[in-house]
Amino acid sequence: MGIISQLLHGPASYEMKAAEAQASEPETTATAVTIPATSIPVDANWPEEADFVGYLNGLHSREYAVRTVVDFIVRNIASLPFKVYRKDDHGDPMEVTQGALYELVKRPSALPGMSRYRFTQHLLEDMLMEDKWLCLLGLNDDGGYSLRRIPPGHYTLHGNAFGELQSVDINGGGIVRDKTFPLPDPRVVLDVGYISSLRFGDPVTTALKPLLSEARAMARYRANIAARGAQIPAYVFRPKEVPWASQDDYDEWVQGIRNYSLGGGGEGFMPTFKDGMEIRTVENMFKPIDMNDLEARQNINILVATAFQISPENIGFRTGTNSNIASYKEKLWNVELIPYITAFEDALNLSLPTAVGEPDCYIKANLDAKLRGTLESQYHALSTATGRPFMETNRARRLLDMPPVPGGDQLITPLNVTEGGQPSPQDGGQTQNAQNGSSPNGKTADALAIFNEFKRLRQYDADFRRQWDDMKGSSDEI
Incomplete structure (x- = not known):
């Protein structure tokens, strides 16, 4: 309201x-x-x-995590x-x-x-x-x-x-x-x-407001530390045995050091120190990184993604691996976005078809457009599913900007697919050869001859060993 x-x-x-x-x-x-x-x-x-x-600066425009997650869901569904x-x-x-x-x-x-x-x-x-x-x-x-x-x-x-x-x-x-x-x-x-x-x-x-308020407080704290804290965790040491010659000597040296800061004209150069002076670092000096707020910010982003029921790996809030990135994509379209899509479809179908005079129609999102793999995997799956080639020769040549050839507008189906029992052009004849006991290279007679000779020799060897054992047993009894 x-x-x-x-x-x-x-x-x-x-x-x-x-x-x-x-x-x-x-x-x-x-x-x-x-x-x-x-x-x-x-x-x-x-x-x-x-x-x-x-109302003037909503969460969608002010909060990075909310904007990222909402835009991710909206872009994918729209x-x-x-x-x-x-x-x-x-x-x-x-x-x-x-x-x-x-x-x-x-x-x-x-x-x-x-x-x-x-x-x-x-x-x-x-x-x-x-x-x-x-x-x-x-x-x-x-x-x-x-x-x-x-x-x-x-x-x-x-x-x-x-x-x-x-x-x-x-x-x-x-x-x-x-x-x-x-x-x-x-x-x-x-x-x-x-x-x-x-x-x-x-x-x-509404449930995320306390969490986002904590994130804004941490961001302000880090910004104040970075703006008001010491920029360099070091100082210039001068031995007490080497006193300043005068106040003008001290002021001249301080002004010279300032020339090497931003806008002084000597940025990027190494200052010259007087005798005995050296730069010493402060080992235990507090730094903004000591807050570990960057990790806390990442955890807040993960919690925001989880609140919207989206895996942080799909958005980029948490790094995935090559082995699970495909699983996360499948989970995105089969689990995470389905409730949003179903609710949107049902709300449209509840009254729109009847209101426009077509109550027998319904609206549905085409999820297959997002679940398609690479071009190679699509072609392989289509050829396997249909059991035959699905594209004419001239159509394939047009994809490569090649001129058509005579007779290339007809769909050619190999004879071994229609008559030989091969279930798919991608089968390579393996199923047919296995059913007929044929050799994959086509030399059926030679393969059977070799196999029969192997069985004969193996049987001969077994008979000879059995006869030898019988003869050996008889001699032992004598």
């Missing part, structure tokens, strides 16, 4: 309205004003100074292709490439500069930072549908004591007129996270 909205719709405004109502009536008919449950504001408390600071599907009579999904819902998903906002990526980005940022988002469905001048995002500070959700949404007040901010929509309404598309009685939405950043 915005600061102005809190001031205008907070507890004080209701008290003033009640007082005005009582003052307008005769004194003999003073009655109590009952406030409906659905009219109680979401966050009925007075705004403090911290609230003003938060860059996904969102497609429209419809199930046929057999229950199989079919991609829809035309219609009102398809055009809406392709270009959700008609505002200038508002692409599908940016529109999705703003909604996801609202969800991560405010635990809710809302947009209105309307008609363009050309008759098509479009969505308009309403920032969290420009609408107020109302509900009953059980936390059930009943209406929403849109604050136009002077741009459009204020309006109240009873819920559910096909023109209102929204998603709200945690709901507790009169509180609609409880973002993760």
Whole structure:
């Protein structure tokens, strides 16, 4: 809820309205004003100074860890292709490439500069930072549908004591007129996270504020130490047996040393010391690095990533290895981002298909676009899955900027794939040879001959050894 909205719709405004109502009536008919449950504001408390600071400089713009994690989640999800599907009579999904819902998903906002990526980005940022988002469905001048995002500070959700949404007040901010929509309404598309009685939405950043306040305090402390502490942990030693000739001699030497500091003109040169003078270091001098706050800062970044259910290795807060980086990527798209994507899909499918007149359609993110491997692994997997070549010769030549060849527009399937029992062109004939007992190099007769001769000699050797043992046993008995 915005600061102005809190001031205008907070507890004080209701008290003033009640007082005005009582003052307008005769004194003999003073009655109590009952406030409906659905009219109680979401966050009925007075705004403090911290609230003003938060609105002017929110966590998204002030906190490095929050900005990094939120941008990581938003960029990955917003860059996904969102497609429209419809199930046929057999229950199989079919991609829809035309219609009102398809055009809406392709270009959700008609505002200038508002692409599908940016529109999705703003909604996801609202969800991560405010635990809710809302947009209105309307008609363009050309008759098509479009969505308009309403920032969290420009609408107020109302509900009953059980936390059930009943209406929403849109604050136009002077741009459009204020309006109240009873819920559910096909023109209102929204998603709200945690709901507790009169509180609609409880973002993760609320739980992170104490941790982030500690990080800011440590950063200020380190900056003060670096700015006000000794810049060089050393001093110039002069033996007491070598006194200064005069005060002017001392002042001249001090001024000469200052010439070697920043702006003195002698930066980078080695100063000349007088007899007996030397530079001595301070061994136990306190330094900002002794705070070990850099490690604490890294741990705070890790905790922020964990709060958003994202592995620190995927963001870069913690270093991964070559052996586990692929596992973390698989975990990202199969475990960590799935709840965010599912919630976004369900919120869109809850009312949009019916509102545009296509209730049999639904919106789904294409996760395969992010799970694809290298080009080599994709081609190998497609060839293995289809059991045959999947690309024509001329199409492959166009990828290499080579001219087409006659007959290259037909898909050629090797005969050993269709007739020889080979399950895939990548098999190399191993399965077929194993089934037929053939040699991989094609010399079946020679291989069988060698193998049969080996078995004959092995059997002959076994018979000879058995006869020899029998003869040896007979001679021992004699």
